[in-house]
Amino acid sequence: MPTAQLVAHARIFDFIASQSLPTPYLVVDLPEIKHNYQALATQLPDAQIYYALKANPAPEILQLLVKLGASFDAASLPEIQACLSAGARPHQISFGNTIKKAADIATAYELGVRLFAFDSLQELEKLAVHAAGSQVYCRLLMECTGAEWPLSRKFGCELDMAKDLLIHSDRLGLQAYGVSFHVGSQQLDVCQWEMAIATSARLFRDLAAVGVELQMLNVGGGFPARYRSSVPELASYTSEIDTALARHFENQRPIVMLEPGRSLVADAGIINTEVVLISQKSYHEDRRWVFLDIGKFGGLAETMDEAIRYRLRTPWDGTPTGSVILAGPTCDSADILYERSDYQLPLNLQAGDRIQILSAGAYTSTYASVGFNGFAPLAVYCI
Known part of the structure; x- marks a missing residue:
C-alpha cells in the first residue's frame, strides 16, 4: 500500500477512535x-x-x-x-x-x-x-x-x-x-x-x-x-x-x-460499521452469518453480484478466522453482500464490534437509499 494511503488511513482511524458517532458512517480523507x-x-x-x-x-x-x-x-x-x-x-x-x-x-x-x-x-x-x-x-x-x-x-x-x-x-x-x-x-x-x-x-x-x-x-x-x-x-x-x-x-x-x-x-474513504448479529442457519453448517448495520441499500450497492470486494479491518485481526456470509440489516433477502467470495473473519468477532470497510470513498454514500426500512442515508465526514 502506498505511503500516502497509509497516512490517510491513520488519520481516519484516529478520527474514528476519537469520536463516538453512531454507525454506519463514511470518513473521507481530503x-x-x-x-x-x-x-x-x-x-x-x-x-x-x-x-x-x-x-x-x-x-x-x-x-x-x-x-x-x-x-x-x-x-x-x-x-x-x-x-x-x-x-x-x-x-x-x-x-x-x-x-x-x-x-x-x-x-x-x-x-x-x-x-x-x-x-x-x-x-x-x-x-x-x-x-x-x-x-x-x-x-x-x-x-x-x-x-x-x-x-x-x-x-x-x-x-x-x-x-x-x-x-x-x-x-x-x-x-x-x-x-x-x-x-x-x-x-x-x-x-x-x-x-x-x-x-x-x-x-x-x-x-x-x-x-x-x-x-x-x-x-x-x-x-x-x-x-x-x-x-x-x-x-x-x-x-x-x-x-x-x-x-x-x-x-x-x-x-x-x-x-x-x-x-x-x-481509497481515501473508510466506512465504520457495527456488527449487529452473528448467527447460524443450521446445525449442520458451521459457516457464520455476520450481519452489519450497513448493506446493499445503505451504500454497498457495488457488492451486487459480488463485483466489488472490499477489504475489511476488525478489532480481532491476526487471530484465528472462519468462513462467513456477510449481509446487511434490512428486511430484504437481496441484502446479502458476500456469500461466494470466501470472506474469512475472526472467530472472536461478536455483536457490537466495529468493522472498518476500506477503500469505500466512492459509490457508497451516493448509492445509499433514502430511508429504506427507516434506515438513514449514510453519513459522511470529510477530514
Whole structure:
C-alpha cells in the first residue's frame, strides 16, 4: 500500500477512535484525494481532468478539486448545480450523461454549460433544440472486458453510427467537438485503452476526410481502487494511454479529457460499521452469518453480484478466522453482500464490534437509499 494511503488511513482511524458517532458512517480523507489528483495530473500533464462527481459529490471534495483546478463530469442537473455551488465555472462542466431530459438540457444551457455528451440521434436532436451551438461529443460503445464494474451496452453507439451522428451534428448547428469512451469502472486490464484509442483515431481520420475536424478525445475513467484484488500502479495506465495516443494520433494529438472518479476518492474513504448479529442457519453448517448495520441499500450497492470486494479491518485481526456470509440489516433477502467470495473473519468477532470497510470513498454514500426500512442515508465526514 502506498505511503500516502497509509497516512490517510491513520488519520481516519484516529478520527474514528476519537469520536463516538453512531454507525454506519463514511470518513473521507481530503489530503489523500489531493494527493491522488496531483499524481494523475503529474503523470498526464497535458490532459484535462473532469472529476466524475457521481463517485462522491460531498461539497468538501468538490471545493477541494475546484481549488486544484479540476473540471467536472456531471450526470444530472443537480450535479451541475453542486459544481457551481462549490465554485466551478460553467466552462469547467461537462454534461456527460447521454440520457438527459430536454428541460435539464435547457436549464444547463441557461446556466452556461456548453459541453454535452450524446450517443443517439434522438439525444442529438434534443441538444440541437435546447443547447444550440454547443460543443458535443459522441460516446462509443465499448465491451469493457477486464472491468470489475462494466459499463457496456447501456451507453455508447457503434462506430458507423457515431460517424453519421457527428456529421449530422454540424448540420444541426452544433459543434462536433469530439469522441468519448469508457472501458469500464475498476478496469484491471491496462491494455483496454489501446484498442479504444485506436478506434477513436480511426474515427477522427474518417471524419476529417469528409470535412469534420474533431478536437477532443475523452478517454473516460476506469482507473482502479485497491480492493481485495491486486491492481496495476497508476503509472501503468497513464503510460499505456500516453503511448497509445502517440502511436495512433502521432503529431496530431487531440485535446485529451479524463473522467476519474473511483481512483480519486475510493481509497481515501473508510466506512465504520457495527456488527449487529452473528448467527447460524443450521446445525449442520458451521459457516457464520455476520450481519452489519450497513448493506446493499445503505451504500454497498457495488457488492451486487459480488463485483466489488472490499477489504475489511476488525478489532480481532491476526487471530484465528472462519468462513462467513456477510449481509446487511434490512428486511430484504437481496441484502446479502458476500456469500461466494470466501470472506474469512475472526472467530472472536461478536455483536457490537466495529468493522472498518476500506477503500469505500466512492459509490457508497451516493448509492445509499433514502430511508429504506427507516434506515438513514449514510453519513459522511470529510477530514
